[in-house]
Amino acid sequence: MANQSAAFVQKAGELQNAFKEVQKLFQPDFINRWTKEVEQYKEFAENPVFQVAVVGAIKAGKSTLLNAMLGEELTSTEVTPETASLTIFKYSPENYVKVKFLSRLEWDELWASATKKADSIFAKEFQNVNGERYVNEWAGHKEIEEKFSSIEKLKTTIKRYSSSKSGEHYFVKELEIGLSQFPDFLPREIVLVDTPGLDDVVPYRSEITTHYISRANAVIVCVNAKFLANEQYVTLTKVFEQVGKGKKILVLGTQADTFQNPKRDWEKQKLEWEKYLEDLYKDPALMRKNLIGVSSYIFSLIKKLEAGKDIPDTDITNIAQFAKGNEINIPSLVSKEDILKAAEDGNVDMDRLLARTQKKIIKEKAADLLACTNIPAFFNALNDGPLQDSTVELQNDLTYKYQSIENEVKNQALDVKASIEEQVTILSGTVEEKESAIRQKGEEFKNLSKYATEVEDSFTEMRKKVNAAIEDVKSKLDSELKKVVGV
Numbered sequence: 134m135a136n137q138s139a140a141f142v143q144k145a146g147e148l149q150n151a152f153k154e155v156q157k158l159f160q161p162d163f164i165n166r167w168t169k170e171v172e173q174y175k176e177f178a179e180n181p182v183f184q185v186a187v188v189g190a191i192k193a194g195k196s197t198l199l200n201a202m203l204g205e206e207l208t209s210t211e212v213t214p215e216t217a218s219l220t221i222f223k224y225s226p227e228n229y230v231k232v233k234f235l236s237r238l239e240w241d242e243l244w245a246s247a248t249k250k251a252d253s254i255f256a257k258e259f260q261n262v263n264g265e266r267y268v269n270e271w272a273g274h275k276e277i278e279e280k281f282s283s284i285e286k287l288k289t290t291i292k293r294y295s296s297s298k299s300g301e302h303y304f305v306k307e308l309e310i311g312l313s314q315f316p317d318f319l320p321r322e323i324v325l326v327d328t329p330g331l332d333d334v335v336p337y338r339s340e341i342t343t344h345y346i347s348r349a350n351a352v353i354v355c356v357n358a359k360f361l362a363n364e365q366y367v368t369l370t371k372v373f374e375q376v377g378k379g380k381k382i383l384v385l386g387t388q389a390d391t392f393q394n395p396k397r398d399w400e401k402q403k404l405e406w407e408k409y410l411e412d413l414y415k416d417p418a419l420m421r422k423n424l425i426g427v428s429s430y431i432f433s434l435i436k437k438l439e440a441g442k443d444i445p446d447t448d449i450t451n452i453a454q455f456a457k458g459n460e461i462n463i464p465s466l467v468s469k470e471d472i473l474k475a476a477e478d479g480n481v482d483m484d485r486l487l488a489r490t491q492k493k494i495i496k497e498k499a500a501d502l503l504a505c506t507n508i509p510a511f512f513n514a515l516n517d518g519p520l521q522d523s524t525v526e527l528q529n530d531l532t533y534k535y536q537s538i539e540n541e542v543k544n545q546a547l548d549v550k551a552s553i554e555e556q557v558t559i560l561s562g563t564v565e566e567k568e569s570a571i572r573q574k575g576e577e578f579k580n581l582s583k584y585a586t587e588v589e590d591s592f593t594e595m596r597k598k599v600n601a602a603i604e605d606v607k608s609k610l611d612s613e614l615k616k617v618v619g620v
């Protein structure tokens with residue numbers, strides 16, 4: 134991959150040099166546009182990435198899923214709308230956070246979009262954090278980049294710029310997070326992207342996600358496993374329209390642990406969803422493979438226990454309940470020995486004792502329980518599906534993007550060349566030929582009464598385009614023109 138990308142970086146560099154040459158000869162307006170486009174392409178070719186977007190309605194559990202994938206609580210999860218900007222996670226030898234802010238103009242657009250409705254929640258929340266006093270400092274703020282050796286400090290900074298409780302977060306356009314500990318199961322070229330809810334009350338934010346989807350190489354759509362209503366179906370339809378290939382889309386029924394009986398209820402629900410998704414996937418086998426009910430929250434809790442970290446007793450109860458629904462027995466009994474031991478220590482707290490006992494059993498049965506969360510199945514489906522040919526896809530992306538730039542540049546260059554050649558032919562032709570060219574121009578403008586002026590205009594236009602290199606020919610023509618058209 135590195136060699137191929139270096140070759141494309143070189144090609145992009147060659148294009149840029151060619152632009153500089155053309156720029157010296159003429160100043161066509163498209164050159165600036167192309168220079169910018171090739172610059173962006175070069176950045177991509179220098180560091181090609183395969184983008185995996187996590188999208189869905191607000192509160193679907195997107196951030197919780199990303200935390201499960203990343204093995205750390207990096208993104209803010211809350212019961213109230215939380216993710217307001219694109220948050221990009223990628224591998225990096227050093228941990229870092231890069232924050233891009235909205236320009237003043239973009240902030241004004243967001244504000245207008247957020248306060249369109251008279252009783253805007255956004256405006257109220259903004260007032261609650263005294264947002265007005267942040268505007269001057271943060272709208273249009275220059276990009277910030279900080280490096281971190283400690284993951285805890287990195288988390289604090291992420292929270293500062295992404296949590297809806299902070300004033301700054303309103304002005305953040307994009308957060309990029311570099312992680313030295315990137316999940317083993319993901320290729321290094323992958324970037325994971327957390328997105329604002331597709332149904333965010335602020336249209337400006339939901340549009341960020343809609344636009345982003347078409348750029349992503351793979352999309353994970355999170356839909357609360359309990360609710361597949363018309364709204365979610367519309368969302369899914371939009372995602373399929375934007376992405377095109379069903380192979381690149383995984384649909385996750387999230388928070389599946391909240392079913393009374395997670396396994397059985399999800400199986401039933403899945404059959405129901407399949408009726409809707411069949412039309413979108415157009416391939417029943419692929420649909421069944423890419424539609425998975427997951428319990429990210431439970432997965433992360435068990436992983437924490439496995440890593441020797443503690444979790445609240447209420448979460449132990451949640452896991453025990455989840456286990457029961459999956460026919461894994463975590464008894465609600467405390468052994469006699471434990472009670473006697475606690476009595477010796479003079480502290481018999483039955484709830485605590487039960488949690489401790491259950492925690493031990495959960496750890497013993499961790500592998501089975503993790504499998505029931507379906508997160509491992511989701512990782513497999515991601516690797517076998519959308520990520521399977523990520524390197525080939527990236528290579529195709531590099532080639533395709535380069536070719537489309539090259540083609541457009543070529544076409545535009547050919548247009549300019551043809552127009553210059555035409556002018557040079559006329560300029561160096563005989564008087565008769567010039568007369569005939571003028572006559573031809575005259576034909577083109579025959580419906581216009583001021584034809585003579587138009588002919589002159591068109592020659593003025595030509596004169597502008599023809600550069601100093603043919604200056605001498607032009608001056609000869611000027612005098613000859615005078616003879617022909619008398620100006």
Ligand SMILES: Nc1nc2c(ncn2[C@@H]2O[C@H](COP(=O)(O)OP(=O)(O)OP(=O)(O)O)[C@@H](O)[C@H]2O)c(=O)[nH]1
Pocket residue numbers: 189190191192193194195196197198209210211212213214215216217329330387388389390391427428429430431
């Ligand atoms: N029980 C359970 N709760 C979950 C699960 N996933 C998410 N939640 C809870 O659902 C709420 C929303 O989760 P988030 O991950 O913040 O959802 P989100 O889609 O990122 O939300 P926004 O960024 O605000 O749009 C939080 O209170 C989570 O703890 C899950 O698998 N099981």
Ligand SMILES: [Mg+2]
Pocket residue numbers: 195196197209210215216327
């Ligand atoms: Mg979120």
